[in-house]
Amino acid sequence: MTMFPFPAILALVAAVRLSEIQANPQEGLPEFVELSGTPGRCLAGWSLSDATRRRVFPDSSAIAASGLLVVSPDCRSLREAWAGADIPCVQPSSWGRLSAGSDLLVLRDSLGTVTDSVHWSEKNWGAWPRGKSRVRTSPDAPGSDPLSWRISRAELGASPGWIEAFPEETGSSFALEIPRRTMHPGTPFAMVVRSEAPVRLELFDLARRPAGIVFDGTPPVDGRIVWDGKVAGRNPTPGVYLLLARCGGGIRREWIAVGKP
């Protein structure tokens, strides 16, 4: 599993943030929400609310030495699933099921002040894959921006109590990420293309015919590219397409369904 604890990074961040969410676990595994913050920070009286329920943390809650704390209705099952790993986990007084389709999570401190929140829906984030958690790319990344969250690539589909190392953090400098798989021409579609070298991003239909070039050049430092949905000045016809990113000899592929403008 390509994961490692990162207390050094989190020590720089004073605010407590939502760092991983599992709203669609495998059968038999519990949901969980992972928080990141300064190690040792007490979270007694803090709460996590969604559209239906408020989950109050027990008095013993505190950010662990790893800089993380997992909140789950079943810490024991979570630890068993991860082979007895010492996952810092607390069980709130009650737990209402999260909705993988659409939900709002709000983190409040003991005074009721909102410290972080995230809102997801299938329309903006795409379908939540069964058994996979969503991991925040950075504690400072905007909570409700789909590009701030990535689907876990950990072996068990999630990494509670651990921070995953994604390819760009392990030395590979070329990656293509899309926030969702549907787009409508005329509605800006933001993507992340990580590369220090020039990249050509092309659109192909399922018969392998090129439909047009989406981007050709060196991506900005943050990798964020906003596509207006047009290729060669025209809207692509509705259908399923392949986004192909080429950089040197490297290739990254993602499919996308295009609707009407």
Place this chain on the structure above:
Amino acid sequence: MLAQSWCAAFEARLPAAAVEGRGGPSVAWISEGDPADANPALVARKGGEVGGGLTRPLGLVELSLGGLWGRVPLGAGWALGGRWKSLRAAELYREDAWGGDLAWAGGRWAMGCGMRGGHVSLEGEDLGTPLGGAVGISVRLVEGFSVAGVLEDPSFLGTGGLAQPWTLGLGGALEGRDSSWAGDLSVERRQIGGWSGRVGQELRLEPLRIRAGLRANPWTISVGLGGGFRGVRMDWALEGDPDLGWQHHISSAWSF
């Protein structure tokens, strides 16, 4: 016509491994396990058949494409053909397409025409139902001709005018006197995308079929294997290119 090309939403071909192993559908020649969707005239060139096939377009695990086809002789050289295919993309996108052909063959000649239709939805949103037609001529063992044009569906208008590219296909085929091999060549001119072509070869070592094909613009190569017993056959093909990905096709057909 090259019926599979009537609209960008329906670009994925009906997955028939006997066809894909030879580089794609031919406008001039039809084999066993062939939906004959490149030229409606070919429906009258063979006897009755029903079949079905599956693939994952571009090798992407979240996409699935399946299809069924059938053709039945009506007597006096007439034949009816039909096909249906369905593409699903991770429960977000779905398209269903159908086609029906009426063809006649007599002596060296065959002629056919057909209708094409379909339906597309994205996350439950109805995107359109284009309709179209196709005509084709086939001269035995020599050449085939087809042309397609599709009536534009109002719901697709305003998307850049790409919805209804016409395609013209022309091709020829040769078959060994002892039927131990067959090869065919097709060239197509598409309204958008220009010229493209393909060449395919089938070697018959009863009951095996060994196939290979090459397509240009876009460039793909393909190989295939098939076998049959008492009219029932199974075929497999691998087709694609290194950049966009490889895809396997599996299909089965019963000839009667």
